[in-house]
Each structure stands twice: as structure tokens, then as C-alpha cells.
Amino acid sequence: MKKNTALYVGCSLLIFIVFCAIFAPWLSPYDPYVQDLTNRTVPPVWYEKGSWAHPLGTDQLGRDYLSRLIYGARISLLIGLSVAVISGFIGTTMGMLAGYFGGRIDMFVSFMVTTRLSMPVILVALATVALVGGSLWVVIMVLGLLKWDRFAVVMRSATQQVRAMEYVSAAQSAGASTLRIMLTEVLPNVLPHLIVIATLEAASAILLEAALSFLGLGVQPPLPSWGLMISEAKSYMFFSFWLIAIPGSALALLIFSINLAGDGLHQLLTPGERA
Amino acid sequence: MVTDEIVLDVQGLTVDISTPRGTLHVVRDISLQVKRGETLCIVGESGCGKSITSLSMMGLLPKTARRTSRVFEFLGEDLARASKQRINDLRGNRMAMIFQEPMTALNPAYTIGDQLTEHYRHHRKASAQEARLRAVELLEKVGIASAAERLGQYPHQLSGGLRQRVMIAMALMCGPELLIADEPSTALDVTIQAQILRLLADLQDELGIAMVLITHDLGVVARIADRVAVMYAGQIVEEGAAADIFASPQHPYTRGLISCIPIPGKTMPGGKLGTIPGVVPSLIGEMRGCSFKDRCSLAQERCSDTIPMYKNIQGQQWRCVINQSNQSGAGQ
Amino acid sequence: MLAYITKRLGLAVLVALTVSILAFMLLYLSGDPALAIAGEGARQVDIDMVRKTYGFDQPIIVQFGNWLFKIIQGDLGQSIYFKTEVGKLIFTKLETTLLLALYSLAFALIISVPLGVLAAIYKNSWIDRLCLAVAVVGQAMPNFFFALILIMLFSITWRILPVSGSDTWEHFVMPSIALGYYAAPAFMRLIRAGMIEVLSADYIRTARAKGLPTRSVIFKHALRNAIVPVVALAAVQLGFLLGGSIVIETIFALDGLGYLAYQSIIQKDFPVTQVIVLLLSVIYILLTLASDIANAWLDPRIRVA
Numbered sequence: 001m002k003k004n005t006a007l008y009v010g011c012s013l014l015i016f017i018v019f020c021a022i023f024a025p026w027l028s029p030y031d032p033y034v035q036d037l038t039n040r041t042v043p044p045v046w047y048e049k050g051s052w053a054h055p056l057g058t059d060q061l062g063r064d065y066l067s068r069l070i071y072g073a074r075i076s077l078l079i080g081l082s083v084a085v086i087s088g089f090i091g092t093t094m095g096m097l098a099g100y101f102g103g104r105i106d107m108f109v110s111f112m113v114t115t116r117l118s119m120p121v122i123l124v125a126l127a128t129v130a131l132v133g134g135s136l137w138v139v140i141m142v143l144g145l146l147k148w149d150r151f152a153v154v155m156r157s158a159t160q161q162v163r164a165m166e167y168v169s170a171a172q173s174a175g176a177s178t179l180r181i182m183l184t185e186v187l188p189n190v191l192p193h194l195i196v197i198a199t200l201e202a203a204s205a206i207l208l209e210a211a212l213s214f215l216g217l218g219v220q221p222p223l224p225s226w227g228l229m230i231s232e233a234k235s236y237m238f239f240s241f242w243l244i245a246i247p248g249s250a251l252a253l254l255i256f257s258i259n260l261a262g263d264g265l266h267q268l269l270t271p272g273e274r275a
Numbered sequence: 276m277v278t279d280e281i282v283l284d285v286q287g288l289t290v291d292i293s294t295p296r297g298t299l300h301v302v303r304d305i306s307l308q309v310k311r312g313e314t315l316c317i318v319g320e321s322g323c324g325k326s327i328t329s330l331s332m333m334g335l336l337p338k339t340a341r342r343t344s345r346v347f348e349f350l351g352e353d354l355a356r357a358s359k360q361r362i363n364d365l366r367g368n369r370m371a372m373i374f375q376e377p378m379t380a381l382n383p384a385y386t387i388g389d390q391l392t393e394h395y396r397h398h399r400k401a402s403a404q405e406a407r408l409r410a411v412e413l414l415e416k417v418g419i420a421s422a423a424e425r426l427g428q429y430p431h432q433l434s435g436g437l438r439q440r441v442m443i444a445m446a447l448m449c450g451p452e453l454l455i456a457d458e459p460s461t462a463l464d465v466t467i468q469a470q471i472l473r474l475l476a477d478l479q480d481e482l483g484i485a486m487v488l489i490t491h492d493l494g495v496v497a498r499i500a501d502r503v504a505v506m507y508a509g510q511i512v513e514e515g516a517a518a519d520i521f522a523s524p525q526h527p528y529t530r531g532l533i534s535c536i537p538i539p540g541k542t543m544p545g546g547k548l549g550t551i552p553g554v555v556p557s558l559i560g561e562m563r564g565c566s567f568k569d570r571c572s573l574a575q576e577r578c579s580d581t582i583p584m585y586k587n588i589q590g591q592q593w594r595c596v597i598n599q600s601n602q603s604g605a606g607q
Numbered sequence: 608m609l610a611y612i613t614k615r616l617g618l619a620v621l622v623a624l625t626v627s628i629l630a631f632m633l634l635y636l637s638g639d640p641a642l643a644i645a646g647e648g649a650r651q652v653d654i655d656m657v658r659k660t661y662g663f664d665q666p667i668i669v670q671f672g673n674w675l676f677k678i679i680q681g682d683l684g685q686s687i688y689f690k691t692e693v694g695k696l697i698f699t700k701l702e703t704t705l706l707l708a709l710y711s712l713a714f715a716l717i718i719s720v721p722l723g724v725l726a727a728i729y730k731n732s733w734i735d736r737l738c739l740a741v742a743v744v745g746q747a748m749p750n751f752f753f754a755l756i757l758i759m760l761f762s763i764t765w766r767i768l769p770v771s772g773s774d775t776w777e778h779f780v781m782p783s784i785a786l787g788y789y790a791a792p793a794f795m796r797l798i799r800a801g802m803i804e805v806l807s808a809d810y811i812r813t814a815r816a817k818g819l820p821t822r823s824v825i826f827k828h829a830l831r832n833a834i835v836p837v838v839a840l841a842a843v844q845l846g847f848l849l850g851g852s853i854v855i856e857t858i859f860a861l862d863g864l865g866y867l868a869y870q871s872i873i874q875k876d877f878p879v880t881q882v883i884v885l886l887l888s889v890i891y892i893l894l895t896l897a898s899d900i901a902n903a904w905l906d907p908r909i910r911v912a
Contacts, residue, residue, distance in 0.1 A: 100627035114618075115625045118888040118895075120850025123868055124633070127880050130872045131636040207749050211854050214751050215869065230752060241759055248752035263743070333816055367817030374816075381811040383908060384831050393827075417714035429907040445817070 007264025013257030021073040028067035029055075032224050036062030041240050056246055059229070060236055065243075066226035069250055075225045076254055079140060079209045080202035086144025087205075088198050091151020096182060096190070098152070099159025109152060116149045122211065129217045139218050145148050154197050158190040165189075192269030199262035203255045210251055226251050281310040282453050282485035283332070287345035290324070290331050294339070297559040301327045301340075303509040309453070309485040309502075314476070316488045316496045316517070318532075319506035322555055325489045328506070332487070333372050334362045350452065354488030366391045368398040371446035375458040377438035381430040387441055395448045413444040417474060436467035443474065446480070454479075457489045472499050493536055497521065505529050508555055508566035514593030525585075525593040527571045565595070573597060611903055619896045626888040627678075630881050631671050640877065651773035678885070688871065693882050697864065704856070704863035708848040710779050711787030712841060719791040720837075721799025724830065730803055738799070742792035748851050750851070753784035754858045771860035778861070786855045788845045797840055801833030808832075835905050842898030846891030 020027055043050045044057040044065070056065040098109035108234065128142045162168065163186065171181045210227030212218030219225040221232070226247035233243035290302035302324045309315045317325045331342050334354075347355040349370060354362065374380045381390060391413075392406035401409070407426065414422035417440040430438060439459060446454060456475065460468035476499050479486050485569070490496060496503055500517040505528065513526040524530045534549035553570035556562075564579035565571070577596045586592045634640045641658040642649070649657075658664050661672065677684065683693040696829055726738040755789055761768040772778050805811065814828045853865035860866070864883060871879035 041852070111625075112621070115622050115629070118622055118626050118846075118891045119629065120884065120887045120891075122850055123855055123872075123880075123887065125882055126853070126872050127633055128636055130875065131633075210749050211751060215854065215857065217872070225803070227749070227751075230755070234755075237755060237759065238763060244752070244755055248749065248755070251749050251752065252747045253748075256744065259743055259746060305839040333817060335812060357785070363818045363820065365818065367819070372816045374809065374813065376809055380813045382832070383827055383906075384813070385828075388712045393823075394819055397819060397823075442813075445813075 001052075004267055006260045006263050007268055010257050010260030010262070010264050013253065014261050017073055017254055017257065018068050018077060021077050024070045024074055028064070028070045030064035030067045032063060032067040032071045033222050034063060038062065041236060041243070043240065044242055047242075049225050057242060059243060060232065065246060067216065068229060069226075072224040072226045072229065072247060072250065073254070075219060075223060076206045076209070076251070078136070079143070080206045080258070082140045083143045083147060083205035084202040086140070087146070087148040087201060088194065090145070091148030092155045092190075092194060094148065095152040095155025096159045096186060096221050099156040100163055100178075100182060100186065102160075104154075104243060106156070107158065112153050113182045118145070121146055122208070125208065125212060126215065126217050129212065129216065134217055134220050136219050139209050140213060143208055147201055147205060147208075150201060151194070153181050155190055158193045159186055162186050162189045192265075196262055196266045196269065199258055199265065203258040203262070206251070206258075207255060244247055278311045278483075280311045281308050282311050282350055283307075283487070283582065284345060284348040285332070286347075288328065288331065289343045290327055290336065290340055291336070292340045294559075300558050300562060301509055303562070305504075305506070305509075305511045307504050307511065307514065309487055311452070311485050312483045313501045314477065314479060314486045314488060314499055315502045315504060316490060316500035317504045317506055318490055318493060318496050318556070320491055323506040324509040324558075325506050326457055327493075329372065329457050329487065329489050330383075332455060333366060333370065335372075336501050364398070367394040367446075367451075368449045369451050369568065370453040370455070371451040372457065373439070373442045373446050373456040373459050376462050377435050377442055377532055378462070380440060380442055383430055385429075386426065387428050387430065387433070391426070391441070391445050391448060394445075398449050399563075401579070409448060410444070412525070413447055414441070416447075416478070417441075417444045419444070436470065439463060439471055440469075440474070443471075443478070450482075451484060453487070455487045455489075458491070459488070460495065461490070461492070468495075475499065493532060505532070508562075509558055510566065510594065512567065512595070513593040515593075516589065519589050519591045523591075525587075525591065525597075526567075526595050527573055527597075528567050529593070532577045559588065608903065612900055615896055617898050619767055619892050623889055623892050626892075627675055627885050628671065630884040630888065631674055633881060633884065634877050635667075658762050674881075681883045686871070686876055686879045688876040688879070689873040693879050695903070696867065696879065697882065697886065700862060700864045700867050703861055704849060704852055704865055704886075705781060707782055707786060707852055707856070707861060707863060708845055710783035710849050712790070712845055714783050714787035715790040715794055715844070716837075716841070718788075719794035720798055723795040724802055724825065726795070726799045727802030727806060728825070735799075740794060742795050745788055746792045749787075750789055751854050751858060753788065754781070754855060757781045757785055758858075773861045773863070778859070782855050782859045782861060785858075786848055786852060789851075790848065794837060794840060795835055798833060801836060802829055805829045805833045835902060838905065839902050842894040842901075846887075846894050849853045849890060895909070 039054070039058050039062045041060055042054050042058045042062075045052055045055045047057075049058060054064050054066070056069060058064055059068065081085040093110045094112070098106040111218060125139075126144050129138055132138055132142075168181060168185050171185050176184075209218055209225065211232075213225045213227035216231065219228055221228060222270040230244050233240070233247075234242050285308070286306040287436045288302055288305050289300075291300055292299040296452075305318075305324075305328065307315060317328060319325050327336070330336050330449065331340075333518065336342060344355055347353065349365065354365075357365075379519060381387075388407065388410060391410040392401075392403070395401055395406045395409060396403070399405075410426060411422045414425060419425055419437065419440055425433075425441075430441075433441065443459075454475075457473065460471045463471060472495060475486065475488070478484070488495070490500060503513075503515065503517050504511045505513040505520070505526065507528050513520065513524065513529045520529065521533065524533055528551070533553040535551070537548060551570055556566050556569065563581075565574075565582045568574040568578040575596065582594050584592050584594050639654075641654050641661070641663045662670055665673075674684075683697065685691075686693050686696055689696055719783065721740045722741070726735045729735055758770055758781065762770045768781055769775075769778050770829050811824060811829060814824045819828075849864075852861075852863060853863070853869050856863045856865035864887075868880065868883045870876070871883065
């Protein structure tokens with residue numbers, strides 16, 4: 001068996017990050033919200049002025065950066081998962097309906113997808129958050145309601161392929177109801193594609209939330225969203241670049257591991273396709 | 276008109292392809308010669324290595340293939356040691372090749388005229404005008420009407436037969452001395468097949484080029500070949516003048532092939548057609564002795580050792596332990 | 608070919624119409640737009656006046672009709688915050704954003720085409736793996752983080768590029784890199800896949816059999832056929848770049864549409880936001896239309912039917 005390095009490395013990293021997020025209360029040395037104004041912008045331990053008391057230093061309000069980093073993982077992972085679930089549900093339903101029934105339903109769904117693709121996502125998300133008010137759940141809902149397009153497209157073509165298979169016509173002639181066929185015959189066979197797209201969309205959602213929070217229209221302070229942390233540290237960039245580098249690298253690492261795992265899954269679930 | 280000048284001289288050509296399951300000995304120690312004005316047909320079933328042989332002569336083997344030879348000369352020049360640049364200079368220029376599938380052998384994005392003239396301009400440093408004139412000349416020679424208009428057309432606008440004619444014209448643009456044709460008529464309709472073969476024969480007569488024609492169809496061989504080389508499992512098992520091969524085939528495989536052809540008048544309707552039982556052996560790994568022995572009704576103990584190549588007075592050669600010319604009823 | 612264009616045009620118009628409806632509806636997300644404009648703590652009298660001025664008391668269909676009608680005639684409305692015509696506002700900023708998007712696309716293509724071709728020619732070798740690794744890493748980097756890193760390196764540490772403003776071409780170097788790099792991996796993969804498929808085609812073997820030089824085989828024969836899907840993707844990516852410029856423009860203080868959009872959102876300047884959303888969507892629709900037509904044109908089988 002050819003070694004699927006992408007899958008191993010990606011999943012290992014991802015599991016590590018998930019582990020940190022789940023066990024955040026036990027792993028973080030401090031409460032991420034507690035301010036310590038006497039210890040502002042202390043550099044990480046590898047700098048001259050740093051110490052092991054705060055291994056990754058503190059931010060401009062004296063909050064321990066390591067703790068904020070670990071709790072920030074929770075936010076990113078929560079966003080990724082929730083948005084993937086919501087948009088996945090919407091997109092998969094639309095895609096499967098379009099792929100299974102074809103005809104007018106297909107035309108309608110394709111039209112919806114084209115329309116959705118024409119709209120600038122960031123702009124619409126920003127405007128919506130500005131109007132409704134920024135919070136973790138608003139961000140999740142907005143992104144979930146906007147990012148279903150790739151699910152719809154891929155699930156549609158996957159469903160079309162499966163629909164042409166014999167076991168579907170066999171079930172149809174056996175008199176099974178459409179819903180039953182979709183759930184028991186079609187869904188299990190399009191599941192691999194669904195999982196791969198879900199990982200990619202989760203990564204994309206995490207990046208979008210980071211961008212929204214960076215612009216101030218996403219998650220609100222004092223939540224330790226990594227994007228928000230970068231935004232808050234902007235003005236301190238010149239003297240304390242690590243305030244930006246640490247959450248930025250964490251974001252990059254998380255996305256990297258998700259993409260890698262997604263690539264690995266893709267290789268695993270669709271054998272014989274080498275990129 | 277066959278002359279005595281040897282255009283292509285190949286001795287001991289071997290091609291190995293490395294695959295995950297082992298080394299594939301696709302072509303094993305074959306030797307052949309083609310003279311100016313002569314048509315050599317390499318005939319054999321699918322997988323016998325004839326296409327690989329033709330590709331190796333043009334230096335178009337895949338990266339995973341390794342070619343070795345004792346002699347590999349084109350008009351006296353050693354091709355085995357020639358540089359990549361030199362081979363490229365010869366290709367399309369003095370040695371040309373046409374392929375089996377005319378539908379996919381032409382680039383759909385460029386016009387016929389462009390594809391006809393590009394290598395002529397490259398090899399001969401000709402101007403666009405000169406190249407166009409030459410292209411029109413050759414298109415007419417291969418029997419394409421309104422040649423000048425055709426130059427501006429795209430491949431998808433031509434039929435299969437027309438495209439193959441264009442391929443032939445393209446191969447002849449620089450006036451090559453050797454033409455290798457890999458199953459040129461196989462993908463075409465039966466009526467077009469005859470036309471294309473006739474065209475090739477006429478062109479050869481007129482231009483005096485040496486031609487190597489690969490085919491699996493003995494009918495084609497009968498129509499066009501001066502000499503025949505029969506290939507089986509990567510080896511040439513019999514070789515000689517076409518008339519001799521058909522009149523008195525020596526190797527059991529050749530005899531089997533010929534008996535498979537129904538002959539109007541002789542073969543009774545409803546009668547049995549000849550077949551050769553068994554399948555071609557695997558080409559991976561060590562191969563000793565005759566590769567046909569498992570399917571041959573005349574197989575003996577000796578067949579498991581190295582098989583010598585016999586030669587009779589007419590110049591016919593065959594690779595078999597049986598060297599009597601008058602063994603009847605063989606190969607069934 | 609003409610029939611194809613007409614059909615695609617019809618579809619484009621339909622999509623544009625739907626988007627305009629959605630852009631218009633954006634206003635109503637907060638519930639009562641009059642309240643949102645008047646601000647919290649406004650008196651009922653003020654809210655009512657706002658409602659009357661902006662016509663919020665009329666049925667939604669009528670409001671939408673008026674709005675759309677005016678836009679088609681060229682009257683893009685009045686900006687609440689900037690107190691000038693929206694049309695004028697957008698017109699002055701459009702050039703900057705277009706330049707940024709084009710430069711970014713150019714950058715993405717400049718790095719992705721050679722890498723994609725190399726990866727395809729040396730398929731499965733270390734070169735190929737390196738290119739893919741670069742692609743994966745590139746896609747993991749959030750663009751605002753990358754932008755800040757670039758600023759740190761080029762402006763602060765090495766002092767060779769300016770941080771903000773949009774006067775000279777040098778001002779566009781970092782923003783283009785920061786915006787364009789994210790699109791590069793997609794192009795690279797596409798070119799690689801396309802080239803791999805094309806390089807195994809029969810007509811490539813024919814080209815080699817004719818003794819053509821390698822660069823001719825790769826660029827004239829192979830790339831020409833592999834590039835077709837890239838054109839389609841380029842148009843789509845241009846649309847995304849236009850929309851995604853908002854973050855980059857804000858960081859580099861480029862006075863373009865993106866930054867204008869950001870300001871209008873923060874200031875609750877609805878007329879501007881709506882028009883920008885509509886404009887970007889229409890541009891995207893036109894771009895995909897153009898790319899579909901270009902695709903069809905590039906394939907002689909469709910062009911010369």
C-alpha cells in the first residue's frame with residue numbers, strides 16, 4: 001500500500017490541535033480573559049526579556065498568550081465544524097436533489113449556485129454582520145448560509161454518477177420510496193466526496209472568520225479568536241511582531257493540517273487518482 | 276524498385292520496460308534490415324512488440340524503457356550513440372513515422388497547414404511561402420483535392436481517411452528516406468484501407484523510400500510487402516521474402532497464422548477456421564527456449580533450450596528446431 | 608457560436624437580476640432600515656422623516672423597482688456618509704481596485720504557469736513534490752497575515768517598499784503579492800493536471816516524431832491545449848480577487864472599491880454598500896460570460912463549427 005503521508009501528517013496535526021482545544025482548561029496555564037496590566041506585551045520565552053512564566057508572552061492587556069492561543073483553537077475549530085455542518089447540509093440537500101431528479105430542479109439549483117457565486121462573499125458577510133451585530137453565532141450562521149455552493153456542485157455531480165448505477169434502478173424497481181433510496185443507496189456512496197469537501201470548506205470558513213474578525217466585524221473581543229488577536233496586535237506590530245506571528249502561524253498550521261488531511265482523505269477515498 | 280542500399284540496419288535490438296511487477300522484456304534480440312525502395316512488413320498479434328519496435332527505431336520510447344542493440348544504423352550512421360539533438364534533427368526530416376489513429380494524431384488547436392509546415396520550416400529553415408507550396412504539392416500527391424483550401428482547415432473538419440492522408444503528406448514533407456507506418460490503415464473503414472495502402476505503395480515506387488509497415492493483418496502483408504518479419508512474444512520467429520513466406524512458411528506460428536485465413540475456393544463454407552490454441556506467454560522475468568512451445572503441436576525436449584536461427588537458400592530465416600522445409604500438417 | 612453567446616447572455620441577465628434583488632434586500636437584514644439609518648436613540652419623528660425621505664414607507668416591490676430603474680438609468684443614488692453621488696464615488700475608486708486585481712492575477716499566473724509546467728514534465732519526481740508542497744503551504748496562509756509579514760519584511764526591515772498609499776506602481780507590489788498568492792495553487796494544479804493529460808496525447812507523439820524542438824512541443828503544442836481551462840479559471844479568480852480586495856486594501860490603505868465598501872459598511876451607508884455589491888456581482892457575471900465565450904472561441908471545434 002502506497003504510504004499516504006498526507007493523511008498521516010494532516011490527521012496527526014489536526015488531532016493534536018483538537019486535543020489542545022478540548023483540554024484547553026487543563027492545558028492553559030492561565031485564564032485567557034484575565035488581564036494583568038503590570039505585565040503588558042511581555043515577549044515569549046526565547047527573547048531576552050521573556051520568561052517561562054509566560055512561555056508565549058502576554059498581549060497588550062497582559063493576558064497570557066499561550067492560554068489565549070489554546071482557547072483560540074476552540075473558536076476556530078468550532079467555526080470550522082459548525083459552518084461545514086450547516087453549509088454541508090444545505091448544499092448537499094440541494095446538490096442531491098438536483099443530481100437525482102435533474103430537469104427543472106437541476107436548472108433551479110444550478111441557477112441558485114451561479115447566483116450565489118456571483119456575490120462577493122466577504123462583502124455580503126461583512127454587511128450582514130454589521131447590520132445584525134457581531135458575535136460567534138452570527139458569524140457561524142452567516143457563513144453557513146453563504147458557503148454551500150461547493151457542496152451543491154460536487155454533490156450534484158456525485159449524485160448524478162451514483163444515480164446511473166444499477167443498484168439505484170434495482171431499488172427503484174423494488175418499489176422503494178425516493179427518500180429511502182436517497183438515504184440508503186445514494187448518500188452512502190456520495191459520502192466520500194462529501195467528507196473531502198467538508199474539510200476544504202471548514203478550512204475556508206476558518207480563514208473567513210479570521211478575516212472578518214480581523215476587520216472587526218466577526219467575533220467580538222474579548223474572545224480569543226486568532227484573527228481578532230492579530231487585529232488587536234496590529235498597532236504593536238513594529239515592536240512586538242510575535243503578537244501577530246503566533247496566532248498567524250497557528251492559523252496557518254491549522255489550515256495546513258486540515259488541507260493535508262483533506263488531500264489524504266481524497267487519495268484514500270478515490271483510489272487511482274493522483275492529483 | 277528495390278535497390279541494394281541498406282537504409283536501416285538493426286541487429287540485436289532489445290527493449291526492456293521496468294514495471295512495478297518486474298522487468299517486461301518487450302522486444303528480445305531482433306534483427307532486421309530494410310533496403311531503399313523496399314517494404315518490410317512486421318506482422319504479429321497484439322502485444323508481440325511490433326509497435327515498440329517501431330517506436331524504438333524513432334527514439335520515441337517511454338521514459339521507463341531501456342533500449343540496447345549491437346547494431347543500430349541509419350544510412351550508415353550509428354543511431355545508438357547519436358546525441359538527442361542529432362536524433363531530433365533526423366526525426367521528421369530523414370526518417371518519418373505515421374501512426375495508427377488519425378483522429379487523435381493531429382493537434383486540434385492548429386490548422387492542417389500549420390502542422391504540415393512547421394517541421395519543414397524548422398528542418399529546412401524554409402520560409403512560410405516555400406513551406407506552403409511544398410505542403411500543397413504533397414497534399415495533391417496524396418490525392419487530396421482543393422489542397423490550398425485545406426491548409427486553412429482544422430483537423431476536426433476532415434474525415435478519418437483524409438486525416439490519414441494528411442498524416443502521410445506530413446511525413447513526406449521533408450523528403451525522408453525511411454518511412455515507418457504503424458498500422459496506418461487499421462483504424463479506417465475497409466474501403467479506405469485499400470486506398471491508403473495503395474497510396475503508400477505508389478508513393479514508395481515514385482519516391483524510392485524504404486518503408487517499414489507494422490500490421491496484424493496478413494491481408495495487408497500480402498498486398499504490399501516485399502519482405503516479411505513475423506513477430507511473436509518479442510522475437511522475430513520468421514523472416515523472408517513475402518512470396519516465400521506465404522508459399523512455404525517454416526515456423527509453426529507462421530503456419531498457424533496463415534491457416535487462420537479463410538481462402539475463397541479452398542475453405543468450405545461452414546467449415547472450421549484454423550486457430551492457434553493457448554495464449555501468449557508473459558514477458559516478465561526470465562525467458563528460456565522457444566516462447567511458442569506451449570502452443571506448438573510439434574514441441575519437443577529441445578525446444579526448452581536456446582533456439583537457433585535457420586536460414587535456407589532463398590534467404591528465408593526462422594527460429595525453430597525443425598529445419599526441414601517440407602514438414603506438412605504442422606502448427607494445427 | 609452566435610447561438611451560444613445569446614444563450615449565455617440571457618442567463619447572465621437573469622442572474623444579474625436575481626443578484627440585484629438580493630443586494631437590495633441586504634438593507635432589510637437589520638429589520639427596520641429607517642431605524643438603522645437614523646441611529647439608536649433617535650426620536651420617532653426623526654425615524655419617520657428618514658422613512659419618508661428614503662421612501663421606506665412604500666411597498667418593497669415599488670422601492671426595489673425605483674432603485675433598479677434609477678440604476679439602469681445611471682443614477683446610483685446618494686451616499687449618506689460621503690454626501691456625494693455614489694456613481695462619482697465609485698468611479699474614482701474603481702481604477703485602483705481594477706489595477707490591484709489585474710496585478711494580483713498576473714502575479715498568480717507568473718508563478719503558477721512555470722511551476723505547473725515543470726511539475727507536469729517531471730511528474731512524480733522531487734520537483735513535482737516540491738511544487739505541490741509550495742501549493743499546499745501557500746493555501747494555508749491567511750492573506751492578511753501574509754500581508755503583515757510582507758510589510759514587516761519589505762517596509763520595515765529592508766525598507767524597499769512603501770507601506771500605504773497608491774501613487775506609484777511600487778505601492779502595488781506588496782498588495783498584489785498578498786492578494787494574488789492565494790490564487791496561484793489552484794492555477795498550478797490545473798496547469799499540471801492539464802499538461803499531464805495533454806503530454807500523453809497522440810498529437811504530442813506526432814510532434815516529437817516530426818523532430819520539433821522540445822520547447823516547441825511543450826509550449827506550442829502542449830500548453831496551448833492545456834491552457835484552456837486556465838482561461839476560465841482566470842476570469843473566475845479575477846472576480847474573487849475583486850471581492851477579496853477588501854482586506855488587502857484596508858491593510859495597505861489603498862483607496863479602492865474594497866476600502867470604500869468597508870467604510871460604507873462600518874458607517875451604515877446603505878446606498879453605497881448595495882451598489883458596490885451589485886457592481887462586483889455584475890462584473891463577476893460579465894467575467895464568467897467572457898470566459899465562457901473565450902473558452903468556446905479557443906476551441907476551434909466550437910468556433911468553426
